[in-house]
Amino acid sequence: MLSLTSSSTNALSSSVGSQLLRSLSRRHLWTRSQCVLLLRDQKCSSHIPATKWTANESGVRSKQFHTSSVCRRKDYYDILGITKNASQKDIKKAYYQLAKKYHPDTNKGDPEAAKKFQEVSEAYEVLSDESKRRAYDQFGTSGPDFGSSTAGSSGFSGFHSSVDPEELFRKIFGEFGFDRFTNQNFDFAESNFGFGAAQEVILNLTFKEAARGCTKEVKVNVVDTCPRCSGSKSEPGYKPVRCTYCNGTGMETISTGPFVMRSTCRMCHGTRVYIKYPCNKCEGKGTVVGQKTAQIPVPAGVEDGQTLRMQVGKKELFITFKIAKSDYFRRDGADVHTDVTISLSQAVLGGTARIQGIDEDITIKIPPGTSSHTRMRLVGKGLKRVNSYGQGDHYVNFKIRIPQRLSRKQKALITAYAELEEETPGTINGIVDTNEGSKKYAAKEESSQESSATSLFGKIKKAIFG
Missing domain, CATH: 2.60.260.20 (Urease metallochaperone UreE, N-terminal domain)
Structure with a gap:
């Protein structure tokens, strides 16, 4: 009894394989086409069921097939959640909903979502084509090219797929397909080259400027279109071409075991185009950094240390207010x-x-x-x-x-009030208490000047009080 499996024959070299074919054909009466099944290429062996042949001296007695869980046929209808008699409209609708749900841009860092997105795209690519769909329904594959490598996986021999999910998505929903869902235009080049970083500005204000509000001018570094290449990123006379490394998707697809992951293309840095002759002024970025005077509206009532965020062109500014103290307020x-x-x-x-x-x-x-x-x-x-x-x-x-110096008249008036003041805590200089309980100004008669002042005080008191 002779037992051979397809997995064991993959290690045979071409010369040994030829000898084995001739030997098997002579000794065991196998046809050459049957023996070729034992010598399938190593690259394809992981995609077909392992076949076990049992032979004796009189020929082939029986054959057995074993399908592992990894190589088991995918149910594309189940992946899209549709029935086998679904129309093309239903297929596209199911793909639209699932692609939106599992797209890598909304599930960053999630390998399971990336794997699901790959499966959904593969299922749609097969079922949306009538010929591939018929082949899949009949044989379980979409044709002889099923399982071949695509441009989106160039450079990674471990990845085999019949569809680039990102390319398929862009073909159906436009050049900026996922932007229709998120309303965000993500500039890979701007992010990678650091032009998108926000800038902080300290703005000094007086108290009145902060209290009443005003408009201040500040100079900030902003990103502007390169005057040499007019934003094309190439030297004048040349144009960018579609990146052949990622097939214009801006992303690379990497297979790690059962997981499919995506990363920014290393050749075009996610820009989807290849710049053969970069602009000398902007170094292929299409933009240059320059100074620009920005008008900053200061809201009335802003407090010290408060931060205002505003957009100046493509630049995001964070303005922190520094308010000087007031001598009055x-x-x-x-x-x-x-x-x-x-x-x-x-x-x-x-x-x-x-x-x-x-x-x-x-x-x-x-x-x-x-x-x-x-x-x-x-x-x-x-x-x-x-x-x-x-x-x-x-x-x-x-x-x-309180006045520090008094004229004679002021002092006379204050003294007159002091004589009439009631409930004085303590004593008042120059005022003495009488036996009757009233107060009296203590005049110094030895001084003629004081005498005249007393006379004046009497006149004032008489004029005021009678």
Whole structure:
């Protein structure tokens, strides 16, 4: 009894294989076509069922087939979730939904999704072609080229597929197929060459600029179209050509065991085109970095340390505000505090005062009898709230200014008031208490100057009090 398997014959060289064919044909009465099955190429052996032949002296007695789980036929109808009598419209609709679900751009770093996307694309490529579909329904394959390598896998001998999933996807849904789902135009070249990095800018402001809002100019590095190649990335007179390494997909397909993974093409860096003669000025990038003056709108009420994000061309700016302190205003969120100094007579009798406001000067009324450190609230006169509606309040703190030097008349008036003042805690210089419980100014008669001052004081007191 002689037992041979297709897996054992794969290791035979061509010369040994020829001898074995002749020997088997003579001794075991096999036909040459039957023996050729034992000498299938090593490359194809993983794609066909292992065949075991049993022979004796009189010829072939029996043959047995064994199909491993790896080589088992794929059910393309089950992969797309459709029935065998599904129409082309149903097939395309099923592919559309599954390709959107498992596309690598929405499942970054997920090998299972990449594998599923490959299977879905392979199933659609077979079932959408009527001839391949008939061959698949009859023989379980789509034809003699089923399992051959494609351009998307160039450079990787371990990957065998009849369809490039990315190329198929672009053919059906356009050059920027997946952008229809995500509304994002991903520039592989810009990402790889670092032009897409955001820039941080520190913007110095005065207190009034931050409080009222303004427009400031800053110079930033931005990406602009190369003036030499006009964005074509090639030297003048030359044009980019489609990348032959990735077949214009911008991605390479890599097979690692049972998993299929995709990465950016190493030849074109994901741009899908090959630049044979790169532009000397932009080095094949199509863009150059230059300085540009940008107008930065500063919102009213912005706080120190706040960051504003804005787009300047292709550049994303993060502007951090640095606000100088004010000598007059003190800030507490959207509220501001200021101090106002009033005279003694204003504090006693009341009046008005003019103070600085956020937008304009404000006239405030001083209530009679205002004491030092009295606080007045001006509703809605503070700063604008950046992240909400309305404005804060303006708080005014009163401070009474005490005169350091008095004229004779001022001193006489203050002394006259002191004599009439009640509930004085302690004593007052120059004022003595009488036996009747009243107060009296202590005049110094030895000084003629003081005598005249006393006379003047008497006249003033008489004129005021009678």
